[in-house]
Amino acid sequence: MKTTPRSLLRLSALCLTMLAAPASWALDAGAPAPDLNLPGLKDAVTLAQLKGKVVYVDFWASWCGPCKQSFPFMNELQSKYGAQGLTVLAVNLDAKRADADKFLGEVPAQFTVAFDATGDSAKRFDVKGMPSSYVIGRDGKVAAVHKGFREQDRKDIESRIVEILGTP
Amino acid sequence: MSTAPDQPLVAGSTVPPTRRALSRLGLALIAAAGLGGCAMSPPQPWEKGNLARPEMTMGGDALDQRFVQHIYGSKEAASGGYGVGGGGCGCN
Numbered sequence: 642m643k644t645t646p647r648s649l650l651r652l653s654a655l656c657l658t659m660l661a662a663p664a665s666w667a668l669d670a671g672a673p674a675p676d677l678n679l680p681g682l683k684d685a686v687t688l689a690q691l692k693g694k695v696v697y698v699d700f701w702a703s704w705c706g707p708c709k710q711s712f713p714f715m716n717e718l719q720s721k722y723g724a725q726g727l728t729v730l731a732v733n734l735d736a737k738r739a740d741a742d743k744f745l746g747e748v749p750a751q752f753t754v755a756f757d758a759t760g761d762s763a764k765r766f767d768v769k770g771m772p773s774s775y776v777i778g779r780d781g782k783v784a785a786v787h788k789g790f791r792e793q794d795r796k797d798i799e800s801r802i803v804e805i806l807g808t809p
Numbered sequence: 810m811s812t813a814p815d816q817p818l819v820a821g822s823t824v825p826p827t828r829r830a831l832s833r834l835g836l837a838l839i840a841a842a843g844l845g846g847c848a849m850s851p852p853q854p855w856e857k858g859n860l861a862r863p864e865m866t867m868g869g870d871a872l873d874q875r876f877v878q879h880i881y882g883s884k885e886a887a888s889g890g891y892g893v894g895g896g897g898c899g900c901n
Contacts, residue, residue: 704857734855735858760853760855760856768854769854771857
């Protein structure tokens with residue numbers, strides 16, 4: 642290859658694009674929720690089919706401690722507010738499906754579970770920590786975002802959900 | 810085995826100096842881009858499954874580690890940063 646000024650220019654352009662940091666926009670409350678279309682335990686799970694409902698989308702993985710802690714809470718949410726139109730949808734982000742299945746064998750999940758080994762949905766939801774949860778209102782917009790899970794977060798999340806369930 | 814005495818010893822010496830400078834600059838740019846590549850894609854929060862495994866932490870014995878961390882926490886008024894177990898937001 643001959644080194645000409647033109648090829649050098651091309652090379653430096655390439656270097657600059659490689660160095661440019663990928664921009665990311667946080668998915669905040671008020672933004673329309675990205676759609677999900679993932680395989681579930683039986684059928685495919687999409688957000689579109691849950692339109693008009695309040696959806697609690699939770700991103701979890703089998704190796705994540707706080708995620709395990711949040712499962713009983715999500716079971717409680719589903720049984721308590723399911724009748725009022727809440728759907729708990731837990732998206733698993735394990736690279737290996739077997740890990741997720743093992744976890745689900747140990748920790749019961751009485752809510753909708755979907756699987757995304759690619760992590761593509763987490764990217765679109767701009768997940769910043771594990772677990773992350775997004776409450777999607779009846780209008781299909783993100784109403785609340787919560788990062789991480791601690792036992793003391795229960796009350797805050799629950800009262801926020803009650804509030805969102807109350808808004809048409 | 811013998812070499813002709815009139816041939817230059819270093820093959821690169823026949824390259825004109827400007828082109829040599831340009832190719833050096835090109836190499837430097839490639840190296841710089843390589844450095845950038847390291848910092849480009851840190852693992853995403855959901856890609857830390859392997860990092861969260863117990864064998865990825867410093868030290869072997871969980872009880873001993875806990876003891877050490879307890880002392881460290883009380884002396885330094887700081888904790889966390891020992892392995893990955895989810896949270897990802899400083900909430901352990």
